[in-house]
Amino acid sequence: MAAAVERQGLSRSIEDYLKVIYKLQFQSGSAQTSAIAEALSIAPPSVSGMVKRLAEAGLLTHARYRGVQLTEAGERQALTMLRRHRIIESYLIEQLGYDWHNVHEEAERLEHAVSDGLIERMDRALGRPSHDPHGAPIPTAEGEIETTHYVPMTDIEVGSAAYLRMVADTDSERLRFIASLGLRPGVQFDVVARQPFNGPLTIRLGDDREEVIGYELAQSLQCEKVQ
Amino acid sequence: MAAAVERQGLSRSIEDYLKVIYKLQFQSGSAQTSAIAEALSIAPPSVSGMVKRLAEAGLLTHARYRGVQLTEAGERQALTMLRRHRIIESYLIEQLGYDWHNVHEEAERLEHAVSDGLIERMDRALGRPSHDPHGAPIPTAEGEIETTHYVPMTDIEVGSAAYLRMVADTDSERLRFIASLGLRPGVQFDVVARQPFNGPLTIRLGDDREEVIGYELAQSLQCEKVQ
DNA sequence: CAGCTAGTTTAGGCAAGGTTAAATTTAAAT
DNA sequence: ATTTAAATTTAACCTTGCCTAAACTAGCTG
Numbered sequence A, B: 001m002a003a004a005v006e007r008q009g010l011s012r013s014i015e016d017y018l019k020v021i022y023k024l025q026f027q028s029g030s031a032q033t034s035a036i037a038e039a040l041s042i043a044p045p046s047v048s049g050m051v052k053r054l055a056e057a058g059l060l061t062h063a064r065y066r067g068v069q070l071t072e073a074g075e076r077q078a079l080t081m082l083r084r085h086r087i088i089e090s091y092l093i094e095q096l097g098y099d100w101h102n103v104h105e106e107a108e109r110l111e112h113a114v115s116d117g118l119i120e121r122m123d124r125a126l127g128r129p130s131h132d133p134h135g136a137p138i139p140t141a142e143g144e145i146e147t148t149h150y151v152p153m154t155d156i157e158v159g160s161a162a163y164l165r166m167v168a169d170t171d172s173e174r175l176r177f178i179a180s181l182g183l184r185p186g187v188q189f190d191v192v193a194r195q196p197f198n199g200p201l202t203i204r205l206g207d208d209r210e211e212v213i214g215y216e217l218a219q220s221l222q223c224e225k226v227q
Numbered sequence C: 001c002a003g004c005t006a007g008t009t010t011a012g013g014c015a016a017g018g019t020t021a022a023a024t025t026t027a028a029a030t
Numbered sequence D: 001a002t003t004t005a006a007a008t009t010t011a012a013c014c015t016t017g018c019c020t021a022a023a024c025t026a027g028c029t030g
Helices: A012-028 A033-040 A044-056 A072-096 A104-110 A116-126 A172-180 A215-219 B012-028 B033-040 B044-056 B072-096 B104-110 B116-126 B172-180 B215-219
Strands: A060-062 A068-070 A161-167 A188-194 A201-205 A210-213 A221-225 B060-062 B068-070 B161-167 B188-194 B201-205 B210-213 B221-225
Touching: A012 A033, A012 A044, A012 A068, A012 A072, A033 A044, A044 A060, A068 A072, A072 A104, A072 A116, A072 B116, A116 B072, A161 A172, A172 A215, A215 A221, B012 B033, B012 B044, B012 B068, B012 B072, B033 B044, B044 B060, B068 B072, B072 B104, B072 B116, B161 B172, B172 B215, B215 B221
Parallel strands: none
Antiparallel strands: A060 A068, A161 A188, A161 A221, A188 A201, A201 A210, B060 B068, B161 B188, B161 B221, B188 B201, B201 B210
């Protein structure tokens, strides 16, 4: 079973698989072949092949025709990748003048090339942040991560207040638009109106400015209700 | 002939080949299969195979059983890699507290992952240096490079003065030792004595401190004579 | 409970970039 | 002018990670 668990240099591909599987498991509780393929933009049979190798390497377990489950070793590695990605994004924004919306691609490449030592130095230079600029929690070097599940903005009732906590970092155009509305992780707002049939929400921000937000966009904004 | 010259994403391997070939050509005027293999720590037949592909891609020309010659496209790409490597090393040392002797390996991985945009930002943050901390010239974004050939310390006559200009960045232990002697690019010194039969040199530094330097080490220290 | 569909896996291939062993060529040395 | 040693190339093969086409479950639906 636990064949070559403790190897150091996992390939770029393997690192990507583990990260994607972790995210799928976190979101929907399971990771299926087609979902992995979709997320990595590759064909499903390629996933079947890789999954077999990852299972042999002890990084995940696999029940035929059912999904896939990361082992502890696999999850540890996935969290390492998440930590790298989020620290790199933070560093590029804080220290090198990148914008919110154009760090993802750069981090996606760098995360496979940096050493733990470099991540440690970046982390120190940043003052050991707990979250990245998109609001995503940064796993610790020991592999611990805050697992709060926020709620989409569409779940906030009219009349109640909430904080915006997290936005997905993957879609550059979407991020640009979110920023143009003055929305950032941490801002507080009230939902003042919403239209039926998955219509847009109207929210009021701290400076009494009101913004209208389409349903789909609102779904992607992870929030926390004010008590 | 000039098949796929203008492609954007060259593989890691190809980038390494081009860089190594450029360095060999610069040092000894030619790049032979075995020298390339040696520099990349791979077997000579692997080089033959790759050389064929690189020639087809228009990155170099190849005369059977003779060496290899970069084309303009190949040289441009090699200089891009050199620029990346040297800016990354500079950045790690200046901005992230790395030491002289432990940046090479990290830069060797990062140089394949960074975008031109990131290099530009690092360059700006550093104040657009002309040389890296080992004294190596940094090619411009346009692919121009200072091609001064320095002389090894062993070529400085007893009694004359010179500047240390450049040290190789590849050997970590050697760099550590060089630093411990107080030697850095830019320091001036006099050669006060040398033993025959490739024996050690004695030099005097600015603060009148004298140091004895073995022949082999002295050969690796690139210097410029004071007029 | 039989059948269909969607999702998954197997089979067979391909390209990149390595390997070792054998054949060639160059160039140096008798 | 040969011979020979060293360097180079060719041949045959391996691994990784992807592909398409075809075969196979699982589980819903009638």
